Amino acid sequence: VSGQISNTESELKKLAEENPDLQDAYIAKQKRLKSKLLDHDNIKYLKKILDELEKVLDQVETELQRRNEETPEGENEPWLCGDFFSLADVSLAVTLHRLKFLGLARRNWGNGKRPNLEAYYERVLKRKAFYKVLGHVNNILISAVLPTAFRVAKKRAPRVLCTTLLVSMLAGMGYLAFVCLRKKFPNMTLLIRTRQNCF
Structure with a gap:
């Protein structure tokens, strides 16, 4: 992560030199990047983010429960915003998949903690389009290490x-x-x- 940020930082410096009229904007972006890099190592900040995530997932669980109660039996289970799979569902599905990838699924919806969210995620996994795009991204070796190794091998x-x-x-x-x-x-x-x- 720090390597990517330092590459971006050098690109921003170069852009600032090439575009003096946008120099202030590039410098401000550099400062935000450095701040984010420091936040990655800040345990208190990460705990705060995870606590905020808990609140959001509680709201999602409540909404899914409400949708399930409103839907008559025998009909298809509803998605986050109704009967159709919307952009909100795409966003939530990707977020849940990322949480599972990071090993945070059990903490956030496993063991019956949020049963509606767990059932929702299981339905998302069964969607053909989702599996086609993100189905293979389920472990850190396949999705992070190997592509980086191939990229390095390609360069060299x-x-x-x-x-x-x-x-x-x-x-x-x-x-x-x-x-x-x-x-x-x-x-x-x-x-x-x-x-x-x-x-």
């Missing part, structure tokens, strides 16, 4: 490819030499083995 592909090719060629030549020498001097391997047994 020529160097990595040359190194791999060189190591492969050396290994191949070493193996070929071993096979040829073994055929030429079959007693050599036997001699080496007996000397090892003596020590």
